[in-house]
Amino acid sequence: MTKTIDVQLNAKAVAELKKGYPLILKDAVLNPQVLKEEGSIIKLVDRNWRFVAKGYYGVQNKGIGWVLTRKENEAIDFDFFKSRIAAALKRRESLFEDADTTAFRVFNGEGDGIGGLTIDYYDGYYVVSWYSEGIYSLKHHIYNVLEKIVEYKAVYEKKRFDTKGQYIEQDDFVKGEPGDFPIIVKENGMNFAVDLNDGAMTGIFLDQRDVRKAIHDKYAEGRTVLNTFSYTGAFSVAASLGGAAKTVSVDLASRSESKTIEQFSVNGIDYEQQEIRVMDVFDYFRYAKRHELKFGLVILDPPSFARSKKYTFSTARNYPELVKDAIAVTEKNGFIVASTNNASFGMKRFKTFIDRAFKETNTRYKILEESSLPRDFRSNRDFPEFNYLKVVILQKLN
Structure with a gap:
């Protein structure tokens, strides 16, 4: 079970989060010593230990994590990720139905409710991009969701966070039937060749x-x-x-x-x-x-x-x-x-x-x-x- 820790925030950050701001800023944390393992679920509280929101610990640029829910009793589990990803897919229904455009974003981080995570669609292939070690440690939930609710040819991933200066040569392929790249996708009737297994960039x-x-x-x-x-x-x-x-x-x-x-x-x-x-x-x-x-x-x-x-x-x-x-x-x-x-x-x-x-x-x-x-x-x-x-x-x- 993912560990949950209490993280105290200063008054300014509490006010911003209550307005809907999704990023947890590094300088907002009053007890940074409790932040040890990225991927930990964190309960965000004010100076008086009153609940503000829940999120995860994952270092990304000026942030140390993202808010996931403002409901104290909502669990951060498979059902949570399923609800967010399913809602995002529904919002893109018109794009999925557009034969002239077969490449687009299906999940856009904090805009769809999970900061640090994006998912792109390329004519049946999905590319999952991870922007912190913290969200990557929760990957089993996201991949289980994709397994359950989408039909795919294959899933690929991109790690877009620092792996402590160590480069491990690895395939971006995760599961499914590996693509024969380049594949041709459409965008407003125009063709574009993409390679999903060639580093950070895909070609478009x-x-x-x-x-x-x-x-x-x-x-x-x-x-x-x-x-x-x-x-x-x-x-x-x-x-x-x-x-x-x-x-x-x-x-x-x-x-x-x-x-x-x-x-x-x-x-x-x-x-x-x-x-x-x-x-x-x-x-x-x-x-x-x-x-x-x-x-x-x-x-x-x-x-x-x-x-x-x-x-x-x-x-x-x-x-x-x-x-x-x-x-x-x-x-x-x-x-x-x-x-x-x-x-x-x-x-x-x-x-x-x-x-x-x-x-x-x-x-x-x-x-x-x-x-x-x-x-x-x-x-x-x-x-x-x-x-x-x-x-x-x-x-x-x-």
């Missing part, structure tokens, strides 16, 4: 589905498109299928070229008519300026932090400079898709980065649309920090 970021649709439907037709930090070229595929005259995909990772070729190929796109460059994005911007290249659509979706031999990039510090680079190579009335997954700042601050770049380059612009996570990436509106994705699509006016 599912949280950008709405952005790819917008590029395909509204912004790519007839335009030359520059896709920076292009990863496997998913935005380039959307642009090409949306009628782009040409796409240029730029990423420093050497494997990005073969992966991008693969994504073009599974959509019947002649990759030789596109341009794929394995190089530093900032070097490419300099190259484009030097050769006076202009693009009708520029896509910016950098990692929160990146380091190359020449540069260190942080979205929190360097995004305005990135936008200025994009402005310089965007034609008049062209579009810029500015995106970030950095959770350390909100949309309001992100828009100030964009505004600063345009003001410093004496360039006028208008925001056409802004968005965040798609509906399957469920989050609590009262706590926007968990809705990490920020996307602004704008038009350069001069």
